[in-house]
Amino acid sequence: MELAYGAYLSKYLRDALMSFVMKGVYRERFASTEMFYLDLWPFVAQALVVCNAAASRGVNRRLNAKPAVYVAQFDPQTAGPSKLSTNGAEWRRWRSLLSQGFAPSYLMGKVGMVVDGAGIFSDILGNHARKKELFKLEDAAIRFTLETLMKILLNDNLNYQREDHSVLGVIPNLATPEAGPYCYHLLSSHPVALQRLCEEHTQVFGSDPANASSLLRSSNASKHLNNLPYTVAILKETLRMYPPDGAFRTGSAAVQLVYRAGTRYPTEGCVVSVEHMLYTQTPTRTRTQTPSIHRDGSMGKVW
Structure with missing residues (x-):
């Protein structure tokens, strides 16, 4: 089935996420198959778009090579090869170098830096709210994230939430929170869920929000964080509904993806694109786009 992709682009804002455009294409033309080919030659290689959970698991098990386009996309931002663009032995080497930085014990030692940045972030949001100003929340979140990363990685406070630094201008697409x-x-949009979240925070940190900062800096910080099941559930449900990104893998002559009806989709010569946002919302899944969390933090009940 062929379609004019440009016609779909015209329906969206110029800076709209491509995942939302793909969502429109999928729902209007390919909801019954949950997989389709997308040819945007000469801009990118032909892609097999996967919106089916079972097929996506097959991609993860059988297709591990990242596409060559990742080199052009990420290497300029990381000043050379990195875990983002490499495969095989080189990827494993980068993973071993970086894995210690993600160890729970190491990350818990950096909670204080995150709390510092969160305090500034909260002040900035509060100032905008008091002035009733319209602003881009994503921009503020990017600055918070990058400032915190610079503290953790370089032990340097660039005060990026309040000051501009051109050297960081290339990073947001890589680390957009x-x-x-x-x-x-x-x-x-769900005041009941917000109330439950506040109740959980009050139970763990006390009625004064200022106490949270000192408690998270204490030696018992991990204990307090582990007592926030509803907060964790909200974060997980948000990521289910709005995953930050999908996954691209290089196709193979040896791999064909099979839909339930038996239709086979060859992957040779294609970039296989797993659309996380779409396969969590397909009509064949019992879960829907409606966010759902139980009071105890488990999934299943509408907010």
């Missing part, structure tokens, strides 16, 4: 703004959006 999209989950935060979506989380705020969902909570503002």
Whole structure:
């Protein structure tokens, strides 16, 4: 089935996420198959778009090579090869170098830096709210994230939340903290969930929000964080509904993806694109786009 992709682009804002455009294409033309080919030659290689959970698991098990386009996309931002663009032995080497930085014990030692940045972030949001100003929440979240990363990685406070630094201009596409703004959006749309979240925070940190900072800096910080099941559930549900990104893999002559009806989709010569946002919302899944979390933090009940 052929379609004019440009016609779909015209329906969206110029800076709209491509995942939302793909969502429109999928729902209007390919909801019954949950997989389709997309040819945008000469801009990118032909892609097999996967919106089916079972097929996506097959991609993860059988297709591990990242496409060559990742080199052009990420290497200029990382000043050379990195875990983002490499495969095989080189990828494993990068993973071993970086894995210690993600160890729970190491990350818990950096909670204080995150708390510092969160305090500034909260002040900035509060100032905008008091002035009733319209602003881009994503921009503020990016600055918070990058400032915190610079503290942790370089032990350097660039004060990026309040000051501009051109050297960081190339990073946001790589580290955009999209989950935060979506989380705020969902909570503002579901006041009952927001109330439950506040109740959990009051139970763990006390009625004075200022106490949270000192408790998270204490030696018992992990204990307090582990007592926030509803908060974790909200974050996970937000990521389910609005995953930050999909996954691209290089196809193979040896791999064909099979849909339930038996239709086979060859992957040779294609970039296989797993659309996480779409396969969590397909009509064949019992889960829907409606966010759902139980009071105890488990999934299943509408907010």
